[in-house]
Amino acid sequence: MASLTDHLAELVEDADAVLLFSPTASFHDRFVADETGDRSEERAEIVVVAPANDVDADPFVELPIPFRDVRDRIRFGVEGAMEADLVTEGDEVVCVVSVFEGESDAVIRVTVDETVHTGIYDLFVESRADPSVIRDVLEVAIELGKKGQKGKPVGALFVVGDAGKVMNKSRSLSYNPFEKSHVHVGDPIVNVMLKEFSRLDGAFVISDSGKIVSAYRYLEPAAEGVDIPKGLGARHMAGGAITQDTNATAIVLSESDGLVRAFKGGRLVLEIDPEEY
Numbered sequence: 142m143a144s145l146t147d148h149l150a151e152l153v154e155d156a157d158a159v160l161l162f163s164p165t166a167s168f169h170d171r172f173v174a175d176e177t178g179d180r181s182e183e184r185a186e187i188v189v190v191a192p193a194n195d196v197d198a199d200p201f202v203e204l205p206i207p208f209r210d211v212r213d214r215i216r217f218g219v220e221g222a223m224e225a226d227l228v229t230e231g232d233e234v235v236c237v238v239s240v241f242e243g244e245s246d247a248v249i250r251v252t253v254d255e256t257v258h259t260g261i262y263d264l265f266v267e268s269r270a271d272p273s274v275i276r277d278v279l280e281v282a283i284e285l286g287k288k289g290q291k292g293k294p295v296g297a298l299f300v301v302g303d304a305g306k307v308m309n310k311s312r313s314l315s316y317n318p319f320e321k322s323h324v325h326v327g328d329p330i331v332n333v334m335l336k337e338f339s340r341l342d343g344a345f346v347i348s349d350s351g352k353i354v355s356a357y358r359y360l361e362p363a364a365e366g367v368d369i370p371k372g373l374g375a376r377h378m379a380g381g382a383i384t385q386d387t388n389a390t391a392i393v394l395s396e397s398d399g400l401v402r403a404f405k406g407g408r409l410v411l412e413i414d415p416e417e418y
């Protein structure tokens with residue numbers, strides 16, 4: 142009689158690559174030790190995907206944020222591996238992840254295609270802005286979505302990178318409190334300011350290096366051919382469209398459904414529920 146292991150072996154059969162997400166050192170060692178053994182058959186590439194390379198892995202893909210949604214975490218890892226030419230379209234990839242807190246507890250097999258390849262890696266790594274700036278702005282938006290402003294849900298729009306062009310395609314709604322200041326996202330005081338000013342209309346414009354260029358900008362991009370999810374309005378349309386018209390990335394917190402979304406190249410690339418962070 143076939144055992145459980147026999148039944149489930151299919152899940153890992155003929156894999157082109159194995160992605161280990163935040164493996165412990167001992168778990169990772171098992172895979173590496175194995176690689177020096179039998180070389181008679183074609184071996185799957187072992188890739189570590191984690192916030193930091195604690196296990197000295199090579200190849201290694203760095204996770205900029207934890208990605209509580211496992212699908213997003215896997216997409217990021219797969220795209221990072223594609224970028225490094227470790228996997229290509231059509232490959233079979235086995236991902237070993239932790240769904241609940243703690244050690245690896247799930248094996249997920251994916252075929253690399255457009256459902257997996259959504260541009261989530263590019264959002265961080267190939268944006269005009271530094272990956273850490275994108276991450277810091279996402280974190281402010283997530284914080285704001287979690288707590289709201291004085292307990293009430295609040296919306297916000299952050300346009301990150303290519304700030305000169307963004308300024309040219311927008312106009313001021315009110316005096317700019319950041320006019321003469323040289324402050325950057327990621328600084329705790331600045332994050333408090335961003336949250337405070339988010340009660341008012343318009344968008345924040347942030348430079349490639351994370352400098353807050355302006356608040357209260359009314360964006361006037363050409364919105365032709367930009368698709369945004371149904372039920373969302375002008376804020377998301379403007380946020381999506383500005384990323385088609387410039388090389389900026391838009392991070393939008395919705396007041397109506399509470400989700401944080403990231404747009405790039407006029408496309409919705411990432412959707413995060415702040416309550417899950």
Ligand SMILES: Nc1ncnc2c1ncn2[C@@H]1O[C@H](COP(=O)(O)OP(=O)(O)OP(=O)(O)O)[C@@H](O)[C@H]1O
Pocket residue numbers: 295296297298341342343344358359360361372373374375376377378379394395396397398
């Ligand atoms: N072109 C724009 N540029 C900057 N901010 C805008 C623009 N259009 C709308 N906003 C801001 O978005 C706010 C909400 O507008 P609207 O309800 O139409 O957007 P939405 O996409 O439905 O977002 P939400 O889900 O937060 O309601 C407006 O009060 C305004 O502050």
Ligand SMILES: [Mn+2]
Pocket residue numbers: 373374375397
């Ligand atoms: Mn609305």
